[in-house]
Amino acid sequence: MTSTKLYTAIYVVLFAMATAQVLIEFAGLAYWVGVAAILALSSLKAVMVAGYYQHLRFEPPAISAVVLVGLLAALVLTFAAAYSIL
Amino acid sequence: MNDETRHRTEPDGGHTTDGGHASAGERTTDGEHETDGGRATDGGHATAGDELDPSRIDGHADAAEEAFPPLGSIKRWFVTTNHKDIGILYTLTALFFLVFGGVLALLMRVQLWTPGGNFLSPLSYNQAVTAHGLLMVFWFLSPFAFGFANYVVPLQIGAKDLAFPRLNALSYWLYLFSGVLFGVSFFQGQSLAGGWTMYAPLNLPTYMPNVGATTAILALVLFVASVTVSSVNFLTTMHRMRAEGLTYWRLPLFTWTILLTVWMMLFAFAALLAALLILTSDRLLGTTYFAAEGSGSLLWAHLFWFFGHPEVYIVFFPALGVMAETFQTFTGRRLVGRKWFILAMILVAVQSFAVWMHHMFLTGINLQVKTLFMATTIGISLPFDLMVFALIYTMIKGRIRFTTPFLFSFGALVLFIIGGITGVFLGAIVLDYEFRGTYWVVAHFHYVMVGGVTALIGGLYYWFPKMTGRMYDEWLGKVHFGLFFVGFNLLYFPMFLAWETPRRVIEYDPAFVTWHQLATVGAFVLGASFLVMFWNLSRSLFVGEEAGDNPWEFATTAEWAVPSPPPLENFPGTPSYGSGSLRFLTTERALTPGEGSGGAPGVADGGTTAAVGGIDHDLDSRGLGGHDPDRSHDPNHGHESHASVWPFVVGLASFVVFLGLSGFRDGGLPPGMEGGIYAGIAVVGTAFLAFALVGMARQRFRGPAGPFGESWPFDGVENTKLGVWIFLASDVVLFGAFIGAYVFTRVAHGWVDWHVVPHDPTPGLVNTYLLLTSSFSVVLALVAAEKGSRYGLLAGLTATLVLGVGFLANKAIEWNELFHEGLTLSSSVETSTFYLTTGLHGAHVLVGLLIVLYMMGRAARGAYLDDERPVEYFGLYWHFVDIVWLFLFPLFYII
Numbered sequence: 014m015t016s017t018k019l020y021t022a023i024y025v026v027l028f029a030m031a032t033a034q035v036l037i038e039f040a041g042l043a044y045w046v047g048v049a050a051i052l053a054l055s056s057l058k059a060v061m062v063a064g065y066y067q068h069l070r071f072e073p074p075a076i077s078a079v080v081l082v083g084l085l086a087a088l089v090l091t092f093a094a095a096y097s098i099l
Numbered sequence: 100m101n102d103e104t105r106h107r108t109e110p111d112g113g114h115t116t117d118g119g120h121a122s123a124g125e126r127t128t129d130g131e132h133e134t135d136g137g138r139a140t141d142g143g144h145a146t147a148g149d150e151l152d153p154s155r156i157d158g159h160a161d162a163a164e165e166a167f168p169p170l171g172s173i174k175r176w177f178v179t180t181n182h183k184d185i186g187i188l189y190t191l192t193a194l195f196f197l198v199f200g201g202v203l204a205l206l207m208r209v210q211l212w213t214p215g216g217n218f219l220s221p222l223s224y225n226q227a228v229t230a231h232g233l234l235m236v237f238w239f240l241s242p243f244a245f246g247f248a249n250y251v252v253p254l255q256i257g258a259k260d261l262a263f264p265r266l267n268a269l270s271y272w273l274y275l276f277s278g279v280l281f282g283v284s285f286f287q288g289q290s291l292a293g294g295w296t297m298y299a300p301l302n303l304p305t306y307m308p309n310v311g312a313t314t315a316i317l318a319l320v321l322f323v324a325s326v327t328v329s330s331v332n333f334l335t336t337m338h339r340m341r342a343e344g345l346t347y348w349r350l351p352l353f354t355w356t357i358l359l360t361v362w363m364m365l366f367a368f369a370a371l372l373a374a375l376l377i378l379t380s381d382r383l384l385g386t387t388y389f390a391a392e393g394s395g396s397l398l399w400a401h402l403f404w405f406f407g408h409p410e411v412y413i414v415f416f417p418a419l420g421v422m423a424e425t426f427q428t429f430t431g432r433r434l435v436g437r438k439w440f441i442l443a444m445i446l447v448a449v450q451s452f453a454v455w456m457h458h459m460f461l462t463g464i465n466l467q468v469k470t471l472f473m474a475t476t477i478g479i480s481l482p483f484d485l486m487v488f489a490l491i492y493t494m495i496k497g498r499i500r501f502t503t504p505f506l507f508s509f510g511a512l513v514l515f516i517i518g519g520i521t522g523v524f525l526g527a528i529v530l531d532y533e534f535r536g537t538y539w540v541v542a543h544f545h546y547v548m549v550g551g552v553t554a555l556i557g558g559l560y561y562w563f564p565k566m567t568g569r570m571y572d573e574w575l576g577k578v579h580f581g582l583f584f585v586g587f588n589l590l591y592f593p594m595f596l597a598w599e600t601p602r603r604v605i606e607y608d609p610a611f612v613t614w615h616q617l618a619t620v621g622a623f624v625l626g627a628s629f630l631v632m633f634w635n636l637s638r639s640l641f642v643g644e645e646a647g648d649n650p651w652e653f654a655t656t657a658e659w660a661v662p663s664p665p666p667l668e669n670f671p672g673t674p675s676y677g678s679g680s681l682r683f684l685t686t687e688r689a690l691t692p693g694e695g696s697g698g699a700p701g702v703a704d705g706g707t708t709a710a711v712g713g714i715d716h717d718l719d720s721r722g723l724g725g726h727d728p729d730r731s732h733d734p735n736h737g738h739e740s741h742a743s744v745w746p747f748v749v750g751l752a753s754f755v756v757f758l759g760l761s762g763f764r765d766g767g768l769p770p771g772m773e774g775g776i777y778a779g780i781a782v783v784g785t786a787f788l789a790f791a792l793v794g795m796a797r798q799r800f801r802g803p804a805g806p807f808g809e810s811w812p813f814d815g816v817e818n819t820k821l822g823v824w825i826f827l828a829s830d831v832v833l834f835g836a837f838i839g840a841y842v843f844t845r846v847a848h849g850w851v852d853w854h855v856v857p858h859d860p861t862p863g864l865v866n867t868y869l870l871l872t873s874s875f876s877v878v879l880a881l882v883a884a885e886k887g888s889r890y891g892l893l894a895g896l897t898a899t900l901v902l903g904v905g906f907l908a909n910k911a912i913e914w915n916e917l918f919h920e921g922l923t924l925s926s927s928v929e930t931s932t933f934y935l936t937t938g939l940h941g942a943h944v945l946v947g948l949l950i951v952l953y954m955m956g957r958a959a960r961g962a963y964l965d966d967e968r969p970v971e972y973f974g975l976y977w978h979f980v981d982i983v984w985l986f987l988f989p990l991f992y993i994i
Contacts, residue, residue, distance in 0.1 A: 017882055024875040031867045031988075035860055038993045044851065051989045059982045066878055066978045068971075075812035076824050083828035086366045086452055087835020094401040094839060095846045097456060097464035098394075 023065050030054050165742040165798075178742040180264035180800075181667065185271050186250030187566065190559070192275055193243035199282075200234035201626055203227045208590075208622040214609045224605040225292035230281070232295025233315070236414065237322055238278045240552065241364075244417030245329065247558050248357045250566060252333070254658035254665060255351045257342025257674030259803045262335040262818045265743050265795070266328050272750025273325035280754055281318035287311035287761065294603050296407070297378070299389035299399035304382055304764060313382050314761040316375060321757055323372045327829055330365040333357065335822045342657075343808030344676030348441075351656040352427075352434065355441055356420030359448040360413050366452070367409035369829040373836030374402035377935065385765035386924045386931035388840065394847035394928070397462055398840055404455035405836075411547065412451045415515075416444065418551035419486065421558035422508045424656065426490055428561075429505035430497025431653040436489045443482035450479045460531045469528050476526035483519060487512065502651075503576030507557025510584050511550050518546030521595065534598070541602050542594035549587065556583070556632070563636060564650045568663040569643030575635040582628035589621025657681060667741065675808065739803055745795035752791040755784030766924065796953065823972050827979050834983050837939060838990065841932045848928065856922060856933040856991070862913040863992035866906050867984060870944075873902035874981040877974045884967035892963060892970070896955045899977070903948045910941055933991050940987055943980045947973075 034051050042050065064070045069077050168175040176188065206227050210218045219227065249267065253260055261267045284290040288309035293301040297316070300306065304313075337358050341350070350358070378399075380386045389395040427434050434440055456464060456472040490512055499505065521543040524530045534540060564570050594600075597614035600607045607615065649659040660681055661669060672683030762768055762777025769777070805818075813821050845853045857863060880895025914934070924934045950973055957963070963970050 017879070020875065020878045020882070024871065027871050028868065031864065031871060031985075034989055034993060035864050038860065048994045051994055052986075055985045055989055058985045062874060062978050062982050062985070066874055066981075067975050073812060073814065073816060076816060076821070079824055079828045080831060083366060083369075083831035084835065086370075087832050087839060089452065090370065090401070090405050090836060091839035091842050093456070093468070094398075094405075094843045097401070097459075097468040098397065098843070098847055099465065 020065065023061055027058050027061060030058050165740075165744065167742040177747050178744045180260075180268045180743055180746070181741050182249050182253050182260045182264065182267060183566075183665065185267050186246050186248075188246075188271050189242050189249055189274070190246030190566075192271075192278070193239050193246055196234050196238040196278060197243070197629070200231050200239055201629070203231040203234070205622055205626055207231065208619040210605065211607065211615050212619050214607050214612060214615075219605070221605050222289060222292060225294075225603070226285070226290050228603050229291050229294050229297075230285075230315075233291070233319070234278075234281070236295060236410070236548070237319065238274075238281065240414045240548065240555075241326075241417075242274055243552075243555055244357075244360075244414075244558075247353070247421070247555070247562060248333065248360075248417065251562060251656075251658055252337065252354050252357055253340075254661065254669055255354045255656050256337060256340060257345055257657060257670070257676075257808065258336060258340040259668045259670070259739065261332050262340060262802060263332050263822065264739075264741070264802050265746055265800050266332050268743065268746035269749055270325045270329035270332065272747050273321055273328065273753060276750045276754035277318045277321035277325060280321060280757055281315055283758065284311035284314035284318065284761075287314055291315035296403060297399075298403075299378075299396045302378055302399070303390055305390070308764075310761050310764075310769075313379075313764070314758070316378055316382065317757045317761055320372065320375050320379060321753060323368050323375065324753070326364055326368045327372070327826070330361050330368070330829065331822050331825045333361040334365065334825050335818050337361070338813050339810045339816075339818055339821060340803065340807045341809040342674040342676055342681075344678075345809050346811075348438065349676065352423035352437070352440070353417070353420035353656070355444065356416040356423070359444055360416040363409045363413050363416075363448055363451060365825065365829045366832050367406045367413060369832035370402055370836045371406035371410075373833050373840065374399060374406065376939070377402075377837075377840060380924075380931075380935050383760065383763040383766070384924050384935075386935050387928050388844070388931055388935070391844060391848075391928040391931075394844045397459075397464070397847070398843055400459050400462060401455070401843065402836060402840065404458040405452070407458065408455045409448075409451040411544075412447055414548060415551045416448075418511060418554035418558075419444070421554045421561065422490060422511055425504045425508040425554075425557055425561055426493050426497075428651050428654045429500045429502055429508075430493055431500075432493060432497040434489060435492040435496060436485070440486055440489045443485045446482045447479060450475065450482075454479055457526055457531070460528050461535050473526060473528050477523065480519065480523055480526070487516060487519075502560075503571070503573060503580060504557040504561035506577065506580040507560065507583075508554050510580065510587075511554035511557065514546050514550035514553055514587065518543055518548075518550050521546065536602055537598050538594040538600040538602055539598035542591050542598065545591045545594070549591070553583070553587070559632075559636075561651075562658075563639070564646030565658055565663045565665070567640055567643070568646055569639050569641075570646045570650060571639040571643060572635050575631055579628050579631040579635065582624055582631060586621050586624030586626075586628055590618050590625055591621070593617045593621070668739070673808075677808075738801065740800045743795070743798060743800055745791060745798055748791040749788065749795055752784060752788035755780060756788050757784075759784045793953075817968070819968070820972060820975075823975050827975065830979065834939070837936045838986065841936055841990065844928055844932060854927070854929045855994075856917065856930050857913065860988075860992040862909055863988045866909050867988050869902050869906045869909065870981045870984050873899045873906070874978050876902060877970075877977050881967060881970045881974055884963045884970045887964045889958065889961060889964060892958050893955065896951055896958055896970075900948060900951045900955065903944055903951065906944055907941060907948075910937070937987055937991060940980065940983055943983070947977050947980055950976075 034054050037047050037050050037054075040047070063077075063080070069080075165178055168178065176184065179185065179188075204227075206219060207224065210216050210224055212218075249261075281290075288311050290309075290311045291297065291302075291307065292312070293307060302312075302316075337354065377386070377388050381389050387395075389399050391398075423434055423440065454472060454476045456468060457476040460469055460473075494509075521539070525534055525540065525543060560571060560576055593614035597607070597611035597618075600611055600615075646663045648662055650663075651659065657674065658665070661671075670683050672685040675682050675684050759777050759779070759781025762774060762781075768774030802818075810816075816824075876895050876898035878895075880892050880899065883891025883895055917930075922930050924931055954963070954969065954973060
C-alpha cells in the first residue's frame with residue numbers, strides 16, 4: 014500500500030485539476046478543444062482516484078478489466094446511439 | 100490448497116448415515132472457525148465468507164444466528180438461504196408465473212378465434228398482450244433457468260453454497276415480491292398496456308395514466324434489483340469458489356452457460372434499470388425525457404434494446420446449457436467440439452451487445468448504422484451455426500437414449516433451428532421493412548424463446564430426480580413431450596403463414612381465420628400438455644421410484660456424484676479434481692470411486708476425470724431438499740449459517756415502498772383520500788425497509804468460508820471485495836446509460852445550442868472540492884483503521900459525513916434557487932436531464948452517508964480496528980461516487 018504522503022499529494026493534484034477545468038472554460042480556447050481538455054482532465058482524475066484511492070494499481074488486473082468492460086459497454090451505447098442520429 | 104489440514108472427520112470417517120447430510124467433519128471445524136471470528140485465510144487475504152454488509156465482518160455483530168428449521172416446517176421456506184432450497188423456490192415460483200402468463204395467452208387466443216370477436220375489450224386485450232410478454236420473459240423464463248442455476252451450479256463447481264447465501268435469498272424474495280407487485284397493478288385501474296417493449300411515448304402518463312401502469316414499471320425496477328443482486332452473487336461464486344483443479348475449460352457446460360448469462364445480465368440489466376428509472380421519473384416526478392420531441396422515443400428504443408437483445412441470449416443460454424448437458428448424458432459421449440462450443444458462446448455473449456439496432460431498422464436512425472448492425476446481426480448467427488452442428492454431430496457420434504429430457508432437448512434444437520433461420524430474415528434491413536410488426540416476428544421469437552423453454556422443461560425432467568430423489572413417470576413424460584411438440588407447432592407455425600397479421604392488434608383480416616383457429620387449438624394443446632407434467636411430477640414426488648445418486652448412467656457432472664437430493668452442504672468432504680479425478684478430501688483419506696453407496700462411475704465433464712460415487716445416505720429421510728432434520732434445529736450445527744428471515748422482510752418492505760410510490764404522479768399525489776393512502780403506504784414502507792435493512796445488517800451470518808480451490812483470475816481478492824467491484828461495474832453501466840441518455844438527447848437537440856441549466860459553475864466546483872476532500876478523508880479513515888487508531892478512524896468517518904452532508908446541502912441550495920427561477924424538472928429536457936442525472940448521483944451520496952453513519956456507530960465501539968476491510972469496501976463505493984461526479988460536473992456545469 015502507499016503512504017499517507019502520496020495520498021495527500023494525489024489529493025492536492027486532484028484539487029488543482031478540478032480548478033483547472035473551470036479555468037479552461039474561461040481560457041478562450043476553441044469550444045471543442047476546451048471540451049477535449051476538460052474531459053481529458055476528468056479522465057485523468059478518475060484514473061488517479063481508481064488507481065490509488067481504490068487501490069486498483071495493487072489489485073489483480075482482472076478487477077480493472079471488469080470495470081473497464083462496464084465502461085466499454087457504456088461508451089458503445091453512448092457513441093453508437095449518438096452516431097445513429099447524426 | 101485444500102481443507103485437508105483444517106477439516107477433521109469424526110470416527111465414522113466423515114460419512115453421514117442420516118440422510119446424506121453435511122459431513123461430520125465440518126461440524127468439528129466449528130471451533131476453529133469461531134476462534135478467528137469466522138475468518139480463514141485465502142491467498143493472503145482474510146475471508147469471512149460474510150456478505151457485502153460490513154457490519155458482519157467486524158466481529159461485533161449483535162444478533163445471534165437463527166435456527167434452521169426442518170424441511171417440513173413452513174418457516175423453513177421463509178428463512179432458508181441454502182442454494183438448493185432457493186433453487187426449488189425459484190423453480191416453483193417461475194412455474195406459477197408460467198401459468199399466469201399462459202392463461203393470459205389463452206385469453207388472447209380465444210379472442211382471436213374469430214376476427215372481430217368480443218371476448219376481450221381492446222384495452223383488456225392490450226393488457227393481456229403486455230402482461231403476457233413481461234411475465235413470460237421476466238418472471239418465468241430467466242427465473243425458471245435460475246432455479247436450476249441455483250440448485251445445480253454450486254454442485255457442479257464443488258461449492259457448498261453461493262458466495263453470499265443471504266443475498267441469494269434476498270434475490271428470490273425481491274423476485275417474488277416484484278411479481279406480486281405486477282399482479283397488484285391489475286387492481287389499480289389497469290395495468291401496463293403498451294406491449295412488453297413499453298415503447299415511448301406510449302409508456303407515458305399522457306397515454307397510460309393509470310396507477311397500475313406505473314406499478315408494473317416499478318415491479319420491473321424491483322425485478323432488476325433482484326437480478327443485479329443475483330448477478331453479483333453468481334459471478335463471485337463461479338469465479339472464486341471452484342473446486343481445486345476445476346479450471347474454466349473443465350467447467351460443466353451448464354455452468355458455462357450460466358456464467359456467460361450472468362455476465363450479460365450484469366451489464367444488460369443495468370441499461371434496462373437506467374431506462375426504467377428514467378421512465379419512473381417521467382411518470383412520478385414529471386421529467387420529460389421520453390416526451391421530448393425528436394429524441395424521446397428513440398432514446399427509449401436505444402436503452403431498451405441495448406438491454407433487450409442480450410436478453411434474448413440471457414434467456415436462451417441456460418437452455419443451451421441444458422441441451423449440452425442432456426445431449427452428452429443421453430448420447431453417452433462428450434460434446435463434439437466442446438472447446439469451440441464454449442468459444443462460440445463467449446463470442447455470442449460479446450457480440451450480443453453490438454446488434455441492438457436491428458430492432459430499430461424502421462426508425463429514423465441513419466442508413467450507415469443500420470447497415471453496420473445488419474452485418475453484426477448476420478455475424479452473430481455464425482457462432483450459433485457452430486453450436487447447432489456440434490449438437491447434431493454429438494447425436495451422430497453417440498448412442499441416443501430417447502428419454503424425456505433428451506426428447507425435450509432435441510425438440511428444442513429443432514425449434515431453435517427454425518427460430519434462428521426465420522430470424523435471419525428480420526436481420527436484413529430490406530426484409531425487415533416488410534416483416535416488422537407482423538406475426539412473422541411473433542412466430543420467430545416464440546420459436547426461439549419457447550424453443551428455449553422446451554429445453555428448460557427437459558432440464559426440469561433431467562434434474563427432478565436429483566432435486567427430489569424420485570423418478571418421474573417416463574411414459575407420462577413422453578406423452579407430455581408429444582402434446583407439447585404438437586401443440587407448439589400447431590400454435591406457432593401457422594403464425595408464419597398468417598404473417599401479414601399485425602402483431603399486438605385485436606383485429607385481423609378474415610382471410611387468415613383458419614391459421615388463427617389452428618393456432619388457438621395449438622395453444623390449448625400446449626397448455627394441456629403442462630397439466631400432464633404437473634400431474635406427473637407432483638404424483639412422482641410421493642410415489643415415484645427412488646432415483647439413486649445417478650439415475651442417468653452417463654451423467655458426468657458432479658451433482659450426480661452426491662446423493663439425491665444432496666446433503667445440506669453438498670459434499671462428504673472437500674471436492675477436488677486435483678488428481679485428475681473427482682475426490683472428496685477429508686483429513687483421513689480421499690473418497691474414491693466405489694466407496695459409499697456406489698453411485699455410478701462416469702466420465703466427468705471435460706472428459707478427463709473420473710467421477711466418484713455417492714456416499715451412504717438414508718433414503719427414508721429423503722425429502723425435497725433432503726436435509727437433516729435433527730441437525731437443522733441446532734443453530735451451531737455447522738460453521739456456516741443457513742437461516743435468515745431478513746431477506747424475506749427486506750423483500751416485503753420493498754414491496755410496500757414501491758406500492759406506496761406507485762400513487763405518485765408528476766411530482767404529486769392523486770387528490771383526496773387516495774393520495775393520502777399512497778403517501779401513508781410509502782412512509783410506512785420506508786420505515787419498514789429501514790428497519791429491515793438495519794436488522795439484516797446487524798445479524799451475524801456466515802457464508803461459505805475459504806479457502807477455495809480455483810479462483811483465477813481473482814486469486815487473493817476476497818469474495819466481498821470482488822462482489823463490491825462487480826456491483827460497481829454494473830453501476831458504471833447504470834451511470835453510463837444515464838450519461839449516454841444525456842449525450843444522445845443533447846446531440847438530438849443540437850449540442851452547442853443546448854441550454855446548460857446552472858448559470859454558474861461555482862456550486863458544482865464547490866461540490867467537486869467537497870467530494871474530493873471526502874474521498875481523501877475516507878482514505879485517511881482507512882489508514883487510521885490499519886494503524887489501529889480508533890479516534891483517527893472516527894475522525895475520518897466524521898469528516899466524510901460532514902463533507903457529504905455539505906455536498907447535499909450545497910446541492911439543495913442550488914436546486915432551490917433554480918426552482919425559484921422557474922427551472923423545474925418538467926421545464927425542459929435540459930432541466931430534466933440535469934436534475935435526474937445529478938439527482939441519481941445525489942441518491943448515491945445519500946446512501947453512502949447512511950452507511951457512514953452506521954459505520955461511525957460501530958467504530959465508536961471499537962469496530963474495524965482489527966479488520967479494516969469494511970472501511971476499505973465502503974471506500975470503493977465512495978470513491979466510485981466521487982469519480983462519477985468528476986464527469987457529471989463538467990458535463991452539466993461547464994461544457
